Amino acid sequence: MPSRRAPVVFPSRLELWLITLIGLVPAGLYFWYGAHNQLGADPVNVFERWLGLWGVRFLVVTLAIAPLRDLGVINLVRYRRTFGLLVFWYAVMHVATYGVLDQHLDLRAVFGEVTTKPFLMVGLAAFVLLCPLAATSNRWSIRTLGRLWGTLHRGVYVVAALAGVHFLMAFKTYTVTSVGYAAALFVLGAAGVVRRVRHNGRRRMSAANEPMRRPKTTG
Amino acid sequence: AGTLKARATSYTVKDPPTPRVDVTTYNNFYEFGLDKGDPVQNSGGFHPEPWTVRVDGLVRQPRTFSMDDLAALMPVEERIYRMRCVEAWSMVIPWDGFALAALLGVVEPLGDAKYVAFESVLRPDEMPGQRGGLASLDWPYVEGLRLDEAMNPLTFMAVGLYGDRLPNQNGAPLRLVVPWKYGFKGAKSIVRIRLVADMPRTTWHSMAPEEYGFYANVNPTVDHPRWSQGSERVIGSSGFFGAGRRTTEMFNGYGEQVASLYAGMDLRRWY
Numbered sequence: 237m238p239s240r241r242a243p244v245v246f247p248s249r250l251e252l253w254l255i256t257l258i259g260l261v262p263a264g265l266y267f268w269y270g271a272h273n274q275l276g277a278d279p280v281n282v283f284e285r286w287l288g289l290w291g292v293r294f295l296v297v298t299l300a301i302a303p304l305r306d307l308g309v310i311n312l313v314r315y316r317r318t319f320g321l322l323v324f325w326y327a328v329m330h331v332a333t334y335g336v337l338d339q340h341l342d343l344r345a346v347f348g349e350v351t352t353k354p355f356l357m358v359g360l361a362a363f364v365l366l367c368p369l370a371a372t373s374n375r376w377s378i379r380t381l382g383r384l385w386g387t388l389h390r391g392v393y394v395v396a397a398l399a400g401v402h403f404l405m406a407f408k409t410y411t412v413t414s415v416g417y418a419a420a421l422f423v424l425g426a427a428g429v430v431r432r433v434r435h436n437g438r439r440r441m442s443a444a445n446e447p448m449r450r451p452k453t454t455g
Numbered sequence: 456a457g458t459l460k461a462r463a464t465s466y467t468v469k470d471p472p473t474p475r476v477d478v479t480t481y482n483n484f485y486e487f488g489l490d491k492g493d494p495v496q497n498s499g500g501f502h503p504e505p506w507t508v509r510v511d512g513l514v515r516q517p518r519t520f521s522m523d524d525l526a527a528l529m530p531v532e533e534r535i536y537r538m539r540c541v542e543a544w545s546m547v548i549p550w551d552g553f554a555l556a557a558l559l560g561v562v563e564p565l566g567d568a569k570y571v572a573f574e575s576v577l578r579p580d581e582m583p584g585q586r587g588g589l590a591s592l593d594w595p596y597v598e599g600l601r602l603d604e605a606m607n608p609l610t611f612m613a614v615g616l617y618g619d620r621l622p623n624q625n626g627a628p629l630r631l632v633v634p635w636k637y638g639f640k641g642a643k644s645i646v647r648i649r650l651v652a653d654m655p656r657t658t659w660h661s662m663a664p665e666e667y668g669f670y671a672n673v674n675p676t677v678d679h680p681r682w683s684q685g686s687e688r689v690i691g692s693s694g695f696f697g698a699g700r701r702t703t704e705m706f707n708g709y710g711e712q713v714a715s716l717y718a719g720m721d722l723r724r725w726y
Contacts, residue, residue, distance in 0.1 A: 239491055273694030277481035280492070280688060280695060340700055348683060355681035396718070405681060407543075409592070409662075411489055436613075 242304070242311040243332030251439045257320040259299055263292050264331055280337045285406070287333060292417050294319050297397055299424035303432065317373050320392070328364050355405040362398035364411035365391050372407030390432060459531050466534035468708070469585075473546035475617050477690050478567040482624045483540065484643055485592055486575070486582040489504055493584075494624035501581045503627035503644070505593045510558065512649035513568035518561070527612070528561065529553035533618070534611055534632075539673045539707045541637035544688040550632055551615035554676065556606045564602065564650050571605040573598045573631055573642040573656035584586015588672055592658050595717075598631065598642040599655035609634055612645075635709040637671040661703070668726035672717070673707035 247255075266286050270279040285378045300321040304310040339346050369389055371377075378385050400421035407414040456476025479528040487501075504522060511517035520528075531551050540544045540624040559571070575596040579585040585594045604610065614621060621627040635711045639659050659667035666680055675685045681715075688701035706713050717725075 270695040274696075275694070276492070277477035277690045278688060279693075281544070283695070305637070314603065337560075337695055342686075342700075345686065348685075353681050402543075407489075409489070412588075433460075445693070 241306060242308050244311045244314060247314055247318075248369065252315070255318050256322065257292060259294065259319075260325065263287060263326065273388070276383060280333065284330060284333045284338060287326050287330040288403070288406065289417075291323055291330055292399060293394060294322040295399060296417065296420045296424065298323055299392070299421070299428060302428055303424065304375050306431070319357065321370060324366050325368050331360075331363055337357075353453040355402065358405070359402035364396050364403060365395050365398070369395070390428075393425040393428045396421045396428075456710075457615065458550070459551045459615045459620065461531045461533040461615065461618060461688045461712045464532045464534055465534070466532075466536055468537055468547060470537070470547045472535060472549050472617075472697055473691050478546060479622050479624060480688060483638065484584075484624055484626065485541075486584045486594070486644075487624065488584050495622075497583050498623035501578070501644075502629070503623060504647075506628050508614075508629060508648060510562045510648045510650075512651050512694065513565040514559075514564060514650050515563035516561070520558075522614070525553075525629070529557055529612075530567055531614065536609075536611070536632060536634040537707050537709075538634065538638055538641075539687060539703065541667065541679060541684075543682055543684060543686070543703075544690050545677075545701070545703075547655055547668055550611060550613040551618060552611050552613035552632070554608055555610045555612050555631070556608065558612060558648075559605060559650075563639050564648075565686075566710075567652050569583075569602055569651035570604065570651050570654055571602060571646050572647075572651055572657075574649070574650045575642050575646040576644045576646045595646075596642060596658045597655060598640050599657045600633065600640070603648070603716055604633070605714065606648060607713060609709060635673055635706040635713045636672060637667075638706060639667065640671050654663050670717075670722075670725050672722065672726070673703060673711075674705060674722055674726065675703040676705075677723055 263286075266275065266283050269275045270283045275282045298316055299314045301312045301319070302369060305313055333342060335346055339349075350392070351359050369391060372381060372388060381388065400418040403419045403421070404410070404414050462513040465666065468685050480495045481491045482494040483491065484498070487494040487497040489585050489595070507519050508515075508525075529552075531553060533551050535547060535549045537715075538548050555571075575598075576582075577585065577595040579582045579594075584591070593715055600610065611634075613626070613627060613630050613632050616622075616625060621630065626641070626645075631641045656671060657669060662671050673684075678684050684703055686700050687703050689701055691697075693699075704710070
């Protein structure tokens, strides 16, 4: 693994707020269009897919931050939570659009579909898994959960795999869009898993080789 | 009110027709692209005339018809049909055309003809979706019906909609409309109709047999593997808050006319 990590770029609080605001523009814009009958013949479907697509886009950005750092390009790790939360908000809006605008809150229909259609089960699993990640994306959780926090947040690789499968299944055939984004999610997710495995391997090795020289940590 | 002077018929439904703008801008016509808006965008260079359709196979009088021949032989009538897409949306469309049975009567099917295969035009020069690529289907597009389905009075060959000739994106100049089946059965821009003895290899069915059956009858009790077919989004320019959803009816509401075609068949198996 290349050791030349790029220096951390520290964002200002304002910058992070701006990213969030700008990141929500695609949703806001299309919601306005849809409410004013500007989304064509099948507005709910267009909006639902649009939200899914943007969720996937922000997930790709989120997952790309670590490899970009490791390759020495740029270290945006301090921006990652903001992008990760955008993924979550788009997932919330995507699911809400399905339930409210599409299925008209017909809970029996929703339950019937999400329990029998692999396409929806996979999507729902990705969403459910995202929830604890979003809920623990604050300093207090990081402090309180310690090592467990890192383990939990590795769940994002599972989210990437599930979201990639769900995205592929949303198209009737394999298209440039569906295969392109799904491939990005799978590759970035797999790269993350490989990075963790190697990292852990190295840590175990160094621990075994030099047990005495391990620096003592003082909690 | 259109240019076709179609005769009104009793083939109509109570629901209001889908606005013309939606019928002509929201299309599945993969020959012109994968997105619903692609057909209207990419079909400007398509030439629906001159046009001929060959009707042959197991018939006594195989024949090639020009559109003028068809106009002379087949008086145009209007039928307002429900259209239910396999993707769980629906429209109500005023078609203009003639019964397929009338056309088949002209060529006289032979006794061993059991199926009818419909072949769409192959013109990669004019149809960007046919130039290959990742999502490409096997071209030309082929659909099929059992002969008795093809002879049912509901089965319709459309040459127009809303009183005018079919726009390119809707399958100009000649397309099939089978209102009790999912929309993909309605082959567009047809150049050949063949009467055959064996079930034809149809495009979507051979592409994904577990998702698209040969029969493809609208059936709320047999789900698509990825979504329920129990209800449908009603297409119509109305924005989010006017967008409707309705319960899907067996045979798309045409059971009275067609249920007997499937007497004794297990429709879960023959979906």
